[in-house]
Amino acid sequence: MGEKLMSCGGESTILNNWPCNSESSLSFIQTHRVNLIDELADYIDFIVDRGLEEHLLSKDDYEDITYERGPRKKVRKLLDIIDCLGEENASFFCSVFIQIKSANLTKQNTKQSEYSKSIKKHKEVLSRRNDCIKYYNARLGEKFYFTDHFVNLLLVKGHYSLEIKKNELLTFGQQRIHLQNNKDLKLEIKLYQIFQKLNDRRTPKKILVSGVAGIGKTVFVQKILHDFAKTSTYSNFDFVLNLTFRDLNLINNPTTLREIIRKKHGHLSSTLDDIFNNSEKLLMILDGFDEFKFYNQIDLDQYVFDPDEEALVPQIFGSLLNSELLPDATIVVTSRPTVINHIPIESIDRFVVITGFSVSEIEDYFQKFYRDDVLGTKIFLSVKENHFLFTLCYIPAFCWIVCSVLRGYSSLSIGEPKTMTDIYCHYLVILLKYHAHQVDCVKDEAVLKAVFNLGEIAYHSFLRHETLFYEQDVDLVQKLPPEIVNSFLDKTSVQELEGTENVLSFTHFTIQEFFAAFYYAFHEVSLSDDVMKSPVQEKLNLYSGWLDLFHRFLSGLMSVRNENVLFKHLKLEGSKRLDTYTSWLIESLIKHCENGYCILNLLHCLFEQQRSCLVQRIKPDVLRLNLSDNLLSPIDFHVLIYFLNLVNMDIDELDLTATHVNADYLKKLLPYLHRCRRFWIGENKLDSESIKVICSALTSSDCKMEQLGLGWTQLEDEDFLQIYKALCSNCSLQGLWVEGNNISYKAVEQFLDITLTNTTLQYAVLLGNKLQADELAALIVNPHKKVIVVHIDNDYGEEFWQGWWGWIFQRCKMCSDEKIVAFLTKVYRGLGLCHGKSTTWMDNWYTQIDQFLQERIKNCPVNNIRKKIETLKQMFHEQSAKQ
Template structure:
């Protein structure tokens, strides 16, 4: 082989030839790019040059990458697989980087060829668009996006419909009632916004609870600016996803939301499929690939962008959100939890509007100071239920007839305010006429009937088919149970090995299939048609499986699963209903399913749990629902707690919830030592319904509810009744004004049972308090009226200390009332904290600290602060929610400064 010198070798290589040809186009390049080329020392290989100038090349070539890649494929410089790898990258800069990575593997000569191609393409001056043409193209892309959204949201998802049958959203959608403001959240919001101030007044002015329409969702009401972060909450089945579909549909048809150019929606079910670090650009283009050409413009004009995050309660990583760590660049790669947190916090695309939907059970993982508008979906009204029936049966006369029948059944009618249950009720009644099944009385009854109706349609009463159907149902139950244990709502086809031989028509009556396109393959992701269906099947499996490997009913297992409060509520209700005699008989008769071996064991557990919770004043709400599902009045004979204390606080009651409470109180004929209805949204109608039972309460707590004048009158009616036994009444943080307080004053002139009245944190003035103070002239039983945290200035406090009020009015921390009184008050606070959720502890102690204690530090208060410190330390240790843990840590530091 001839021994060429290095210089001779370079002169004879194609690289040198290419370099000499560049002079012809060199003059057309930008100044920066000329300097880049001049910096190429011919003694340096093309690959080394590309690596050295990589950053500048990315800047220079991002606007030309599409043309470069197309030319490279046309000239066969790269393969089709290389081409697909490049264009799959989200964003032109990442595409340039991917191309440079591929060139790096092809050698010096190919690198030189690519350099030549770069220069040729870069020398082509793109035709500049006029402003008019640019606007026209932008509007065309908006319309294309709307066309895509309309196609995707045109039809309602109606399960078990025949092939080719469609249910159009415009024909079947019934308005949902939206209420602006979730009361307990609004209180917490106010607290956190004033955190660190010396004093807090939560009720300086009344917050309006506005009923709003869908098209008003983004309107400015009383806020200083149009809300950018909106949280829409509602219980399971209330219609959150259909609500999202409706606003997408209305936007796509240009009938509303004209202040936005683009809507981008995600479901957390889809996001849960992402198992690696991603950019926001990537997850957008994975679902909305048609936006690739315009996405940079969308980001630049983000004030015209609406982002929807649907189903936060199904997010696999909701407890891992850390709002102190965030990204600001849509092209920055990060973990999904951090990306979602950055959107909610408003650090990523801060000018964009974001809507989050969620069940109430997990919204405590979203900092309330991030949210500018709270909206509660409260379901159908009476008129809308009737409207839904008529549309479902496609015959106004038939729909009205069945509606009238349902309305006579109080439970069924109450259930129908939830749209998902309303659909199931209609499905059951439509297929129930030939089955001769007793009319349902509970939620589980409805789901059992629904299961029977669907299976009867598939099996046609054949014995072999029936056995196959039962095996399929139990296999689905096993899948549902395993998914519930793992806090999963999605699974792949590989997870369905136990039902791979089951009839697909039965399987897909209860399952949804979603096709997910990955880079190298396509995967089918499955989920139950509704999360409540999954919980029902999980309960069915648990009820009939003799030996469960992991018992979800054990407290130790639940703590290991790290389930959020309320996560297993529906599962437990379904389990109780399935183990009831009535549903055991239905499943035995119509599905030939052998009886479960667990009813007696379960009932013993349920009775013991209710007694234990009632005696200790623990949260008992879901256990009462489980008792209601049994529909066995005789069980009340076994519920014999030594003292009856019911804590139902911090749950926004539905009509069904009040029916359950009434059912229990009607069965258990005992005096009620304590009934806690704090933060349950009680109103005048609810209290009237409960009035016969409330009169036999010794302690009644209805604080943190927005008590209007009518509700205050009902409370006064209770106190004025001859059978009233109420000794302690809590009305703290209920937005009481002077007029309401003086109405209580008038009725207490005649009452001879009340000993303590708690009206802390309200909006009562010194004048009303002064007038109230002569109550001692009329009432000999009233010992304390606690008015901490009302409208009392420093001068008012001095006047109080100067005037003898017979030690009845407690408007500030006064040594005259003695340590015993304050110790009792503090023990009540600690007791409430011990039974509260972590979120509620933060809310409650913030009010106590800022609104009542004002950081005071007497000798006995130091002992209290130490006890709170210990309580918070324990809760922090076992709190898995980053957001709530940090809030507790901040609160703990405040108490630590005082001991």
């Protein structure tokens, strides 16, 4: 540090002290390491390239250096490597340092000055554009600055996708709890860490950020832009460029990447060449892939390699993502989960899921919303008591709706909201009164007509699966008062050569579904496209899961409670569809109960009605409740208990397979298990507490359970023996299914004594447990083998095994393509370990599964999942040949 620096080419440099007769080059590098890191940072890429050309660095060394994030870290890595190369190589590197530095110094100074000015100007632009969080329906003059209003979102490192036929808000609301609670499986990360190495071999260059609508993806992008402009958080990037797919949708002709960027960031026009040449210091954020109208066209055969090469937008985007265009740039794509399977999975280095707010962050949000910690905490605690409101508050957009409603409902003499529809009804009334400036005339016919027009737009765009529409394409928009448009619609203005185009969407997609249900419920004229008619659903590709939230809103809007609110504040008469809808709901509940169809959403619809007297009309011949493959949230479980409290019948079957049910849920369910005949709870990770609850049900004196399914629940010996002890005093159970667990021969051997104390148990199926070939053989010849079933043979007969296979096959028909791969892989392993002998009906199984998988392969739209199904099909084919 105390060395006298000499001048070289107008610059002071420690390198002018080399060579020195009194010390070796290696010693010189070690002694002046700190100075060298400062001096070489700007030239490190040239130096390592030269080192590779001269064979001074191996390819592994070169990769180790270039994977480091930031030039100073790269220099440190290089100096560490030189330490191990010896005196001769150290001397050569010192000469390379001086040559490269001298050659680049003059031209670099001029360019660097212009480049630095561009960075500064760009940050000023981003700061101005991203200083405030955009809040829909903010009152006149209200501004919410990032510095005092941003609440951190919870991010987990992982991959998550949904089929389009599912309602993503509801499905993710269920999965989110599992994601947030399993930090051993999913790594929780901070916003700034998404660009860092986290137990990875290399720093990620292509990053996919997914999350449901309203979860905060766009705010996440805005926060990165804000922090880049205002702080040094992302100092490893010189430029951060953001583009939205809404804007890209308006480009219909061939264009270039340069032109796309210039439209959004015109102030960078003269600097783009330098930005492209230093693309390793460039971060590009592409926001809203789910809104891209060409989302299914990016799996390319031909690529774009130059920023000035003309091509269609899907080609340009696909080339960026596949590292053919600007391969050194870092690319972030945000999307709702419904369409991310159309992104080539192999091109993504890191998957990040925005799971929304945790409990503490919801409270933080309430305090910041009301700008009063005491008031915010008070309202937060009242919401926390309501499972329905609180569970959905993990979505920032819904959190905002709840806060807006609770700020205004008391002054309107509206009862406290209990259900999801309550919240949206109150939201409608409050916004009409306080945001649309209709305080004295909400009951005016013009206002009600405007709301119906909005509902008509929502309904017909909902049927077409559209969340975006252009203002000039929708005649009804022209008839809406501006205050209505501004209150409920988000408008994005895009400048084109021929003029400005306005792209509209509802402020949140659940608001669109609410208005669609509102229009359907209170529209008196019969509709040509009646969404409740099966032929219409089939024609418009409206799968039942896709309509789940619409049905809940429709049911809630027809409740007496909300009809009273709407009559009081809008002079809206009750729905004339109430009797028809109620009959449909009752008939659907009975049909699903008797046939064992998934019933979860119908239970929610019943709960939205809040009319316990309706249950008196639900009298199925048999009560079968199937909730399988729905990852249950607290509100889901709440509606199940609500229903069971009202229906006083024995439960023929309760299926909670693959629902992530846990001990807390089972404890709440315990009072009803004594009247359950068949209870399926497989494919859940059950801990010892969960097993204790199940054993408690088995030992109950009035237990009626005859079948218990615990397959693939990660049972260990201790858990299995707990069940064994419970069965010693049970007089009802006939069949126990524990396939695919971790039960050893030692535990099974002890379980054989069950016949001494229990006379009702006929079989315990243990296919695919931790049993070796010799242990299987010993069990087969055991006198009690008819109780312990460890392989498939004719002893139990075709009907027994066909029942088991029928259950598996029925599960497959209900599963998504991704779920099929996971589930059938478990089945495949179980069959492979059971050492069964070939029979005609086993051959039929394999033929059946082969045909089923072939059909799924044919209709699977996602390449990587289709390949997995093809592999699975081949595995079953080879297994059948061995039987």
